[in-house]
Amino acid sequence: MAASAAQITELRLMCGLAEGDAVYTTAYLTGKIEDHPLLDACGEEPWSYDSATTPPTREANEVWIPTYDLHAAAAEIWDQKAAALAATAMDFDADGASFSRNQLYENALKQAHYHRARRTPTSTTLHKHPSESRAQDFIWIGNLPEDD
Numbered sequence: 001m002a003a004s005a006a007q008i009t010e011l012r013l014m015c016g017l018a019e020g021d022a023v024y025t026t027a028y029l030t031g032k033i034e035d036h037p038l039l040d041a042c043g044e045e046p047w048s049y050d051s052a053t054t055p056p057t058r059e060a061n062e063v064w065i066p067t068y069d070l071h072a073a074a075a076e077i078w079d080q081k082a083a084a085l086a087a088t089a090m091d092f093d094a095d096g097a098s099f100s101r102n103q104l105y106e107n108a109l110k111q112a113h114y115h116r117a118r119r120t121p122t123s124t125t126l127h128k129h130p131s132e133s134r135a136q137d138f139i140w141i142g143n144l145p146e147d148d
Helices: 005-015 026-034 070-086 102-117 132-137
Strands: 047-050 057-060 091-094 097-100
Touching: 005 026, 005 070, 026 070, 070 102
Parallel strands: none
Antiparallel strands: 047 057, 091 097
16 A cells, blocks of 8 residues: 555645655655545455454455545645644734735635545444344433432
């Protein structure tokens, strides 16, 4: 599972990052991209779980084609950029000129929102606990007043 050079370049363009950026290095961007794997075109998961071990261990799926959600990674980076700007994002007047650094902060938040809105939709499976088969083993009433 490795992000391609094209994906790293695209993420740099989405976030307005320079090639030689000291903070957002290629290794860092690769990690951010790989934090957001998706199902590939064939419907394969990036990993599978081996239930023979306790607890189950996660194993890489060899047939999975590396597919990542670049918009989710870009949203995280824009959030980080906004956080860095928050400390210095203040408006001030000096020598008759007006400086509005707050606009940089607001723009970073808008970009994070933009990319977050374009993430790939995902779903989560919820599991009821306790299961119906074990419900008779548990007595729990959620609306009773607590003892003082």
